Amino acid sequence: MADVKNRKSREDDPRYRRSLSAILDAVTGLVEAHSLAEISITRVVEAAGVTRPTFYQHFADVPAAARVAGLARLEAAFPPPEPLSDLGTLTPQALRTHIVGHVEPVLRHLCEHRVFYLRILDGAGNVAFFEEIVSFVSGRMLPDVFEIAAREGGAETDDLIAVTAGGVMWLTIRWLRGEPAPENAEQMAHRIAGLTPAMVARIG
Known part of the structure; x- marks a missing residue:
């Protein structure tokens, strides 16, 4: 204490x-x-x-200072978004469009500062840092889709949230490295939105 x-x-x-x-x-x-x-x-x-x-x-x-600096830069660039008031009435397609709107600015920021973030990932990344990045993904890039899924509750939903956020994180890191092929931020945002059908289906 x-x-x-x-x-x-x-x-x-x-x-x-x-x-x-x-x-x-x-x-x-x-x-x-x-x-x-x-x-x-x-x-x-x-x-x-x-x-x-x-x-x-x-x-x-x-490395410890670099990890905090990287997360601080992300959090400063993208404060937590205001929750949608009409989550329950969104169609799956409208939600996907909304996801793209959240994800694309983050991807543009990451692309603009690609070298900075990759240097931290390569030189200072550890398990705790990647957990923080996953938390950022769920809170900034895909907040509404996770809120919808969380309403269902249960271990299966929690696992789905963790797997989706982790998958988006790794896909984004591969994209920053230019793997498998370069895409612009808009294309990548649509690609990420397309990875959430299981969650989007929960409001259908």
């Missing part, structure tokens, strides 16, 4: 938040220009204007 209180106290400290922001900005800029293998803590603290002990107050190493 004391550890939780201490962490909360640090997070409420404006100096703590400023140093964290400075480190994340520095890491973001460095990853844009260099692979993670080329980025040392010394380079990060010099770019951030903080001390080495301050860095260690926030992160154990550069």
